[in-house]
Amino acid sequence: MSQLCAIPTCKYKSSTLCSCCNKNICIEHVKEHNDLRKSELKSLNDETITLNDQFKTFDIDKLIKDSCEILDKWKDDCHKIINCYYEQKFQELERFLTQKIDQYRKEIDQIQSTIIDSIDNEKFTEKNLQSLKLTIYDIKQEINKMKEKGIQINIRPFILDNHTISIKDSKPNAFNINTSILSSPYHTIECIDGWQSELASNDQSILISLSNNLCLFDRDLNLIKKSLWTYECIYDMCWSSTLSNFIVITNKNKVYRIHETTLSIERIYGIEDKDWLSCTCSDTYLYLTTREIGSNIFQFKLLPLIRPVKQWQPPYSCKPHESIHAIQYNNRTLALIIRKSFGGVINIELRSSTTLNRIWTLPLDIRSSGVWSRINCSSLQYDEWLLAHTSTSRFFHISKDGTLNIIHEYHPKFNNALMFGSNILVIHLGKKVHFHKL
Known part of the structure; x- marks a missing residue:
């Protein structure tokens, strides 16, 4: 037995199943549905034309410039970190060299004191003399080595991988x-x-x-x-x-x-x-x-x-x-x-x-x-x-x-x-x- 049209105010019998709303409706309302869908499609088409016009006026250079501010801030932050780390290591190098030179000076002062004391008191042996010569030789070698080769500084390579910076949509996943x-x-x-x-x-x-x-x-x-x-x-x-x-x-x-x-x-x-x-x-x-x-x-x-x-x-x-x-x-x-x-x-x-x-x-x-x-x-x-x-x-x-x-x-x-x-x-x-x- 035929069903009534699904439209509440309609008293006619349905004649077809509407493919859009999946409801049984009469011939008159089929035409209304088709006209409504055509109107909606026309409206969507107008929206796409408007969107296309917007893309024509899209200032991509400005967008790139605005987005690059984030990259520039990251670059500046990295420079600050590197500069700060450099200053720390520079001060550490200064302290190391100062302590090293002070150590050599103390050793030389001690040797001089020993030599003067031995001369004044005439208390020195061949063994003591050879020991002093060896100590002085070692210090001279260390100083010459420092002048020629400087201080050994081991530096690890600064490595960046492709995952350090990722470029995505402006807000792909909101926090939930x-x-x-x-x-x-x-x-x-x-x-x-x-x-x-x-x-x-x-x-x-x-x-x-x-x-x-x-x-x-x-x-x-x-x-x-x-x-x-x-x-x-x-x-x-x-x-x-x-x-x-x-x-x-x-x-x-x-x-x-x-x-x-x-x-x-x-x-x-x-x-x-x-x-x-x-x-x-x-x-x-x-x-x-x-x-x-x-x-x-x-x-x-x-x-x-x-x-x-x-x-x-x-x-x-x-x-x-x-x-x-x-x-x-x-x-x-x-x-x-x-x-x-x-x-x-x-x-x-x-x-x-x-x-x-x-x-x-x-x-x-x-x-x-x-x-x-x-x-x-x-x-x-x-x-x-x-x-x-x-x-x-x-x-x-x-x-x-x-x-x-x-x-x-x-x-x-x-x-x-x-x-x-x-x-x-x-x-x-x-x-x-x-x-x-x-």
């Missing part, structure tokens, strides 16, 4: 905290539960505190270097591309610099002892915040020597009754995690890194139960942000304009979290560290 964090970690590091869970990274390596050790891993999570941390409790760590060092602040008001490859530790004495809490670096400056109600922000010039240049106090840093939990630099801006008052709501504010003027502020669904409960901030691609709050074990994904995209609760509870590059989220649980690929 649900799919990224709900998935199982692709790698886990087991450790004894230590008293620190600190993290700091650059694009090539990540520094992790594991069982009272500082461990440096590369992008493939191979252990590069491991060093026992025998100093004070670490409050925060950050990376300085200008110095090629990690910066570490401790609960004893001290600030250290740690070499990227050797993990050698050097205290920075150009920074006044204060109750520091958090740190971050731009290409030019180091920013430190104080651990107090009415927190201060200090700005330090990195080169040629680390020295203070600016200080922001309340009400410019924060209000007198507020405190700054964390600070993070990205693209000429500073993200500040600010708590309104004891037990009050926590906000994230985006400020200018030069003037500290507020760009936007966002209240978060967080009420800090402890005075200094940890909440960290990582910059994402496209100037977005990821906040990690340990007390509630939650992540907050925030867009470029200060809009809260999503909140996600992570299980089990974690001690710390940080982005490693643009596509790896590192979550420190205390007894283990999880790595999630985004």
Whole structure:
């Protein structure tokens, strides 16, 4: 038996199955459907003509120029790293040569003293004389060798592979905290539960505190270097591309610099002892915040020597009754995690890194139960942000304009979290560290 036309207002019997909507309709409505499809196709054709016209006026040279700014910044950053490394090695060479010359001078002075003493006291034997001659001969050989061949310097070749820089669509895969964090970690590091869970990274390596050790891993999570941390409790760590060092602040008001490859530790004495809490670096400056109600922000010039240049106090840093939990630099801006008052709501504010003027502020669904409960901030691609709050074990994904995209609760509870590059989220649980690929 024939069905009625699928159009609700039509009382005629259907005569055919429409290939577009797969519904049984009458002859009259078949014509209407065909006319509608033709109209839609014509509209699509007009859109393609408009798109084609846009391509004709497309300024590809401007697009290349704008995109090249990223490459130019990478080139400039690499030059800064190389220049800084060169200066370090130049100073090391100066120290080595100075110590070497001083050593030779002391040996020659000692020989002269021995000779004079032997002449005055007439106490020398053939054996002593031959020994002095041999020592002088050895020193002369060393000095002549140094003059002819210089100092041995072993240099590894600087290697770049084709994967160092990748060129893709402007935003091929947007960050999705649900799919990224709900998935199982692709790698886990087991450790004894230590008293620190600190993290700091650059694009090539990540520094992790594991069982009272500082461990440096590369992008493939191979252990590069491991060093026992025998100093004070670490409050925060950050990376300085200008110095090629990690910066570490401790609960004893001290600030250290740690070499990227050797993990050698050097205290920075150009920074006044204060109750520091958090740190971050731009290409030019180091920013430190104080651990107090009415927190201060200090700005330090990195080169040629680390020295203070600016200080922001309340009400410019924060209000007198507020405190700054964390600070993070990205693209000429500073993200500040600010708590309104004891037990009050926590906000994230985006400020200018030069003037500290507020760009936007966002209240978060967080009420800090402890005075200094940890909440960290990582910059994402496209100037977005990821906040990690340990007390509630939650992540907050925030867009470029200060809009809260999503909140996600992570299980089990974690001690710390940080982005490693643009596509790896590192979550420190205390007894283990999880790595999630985004």
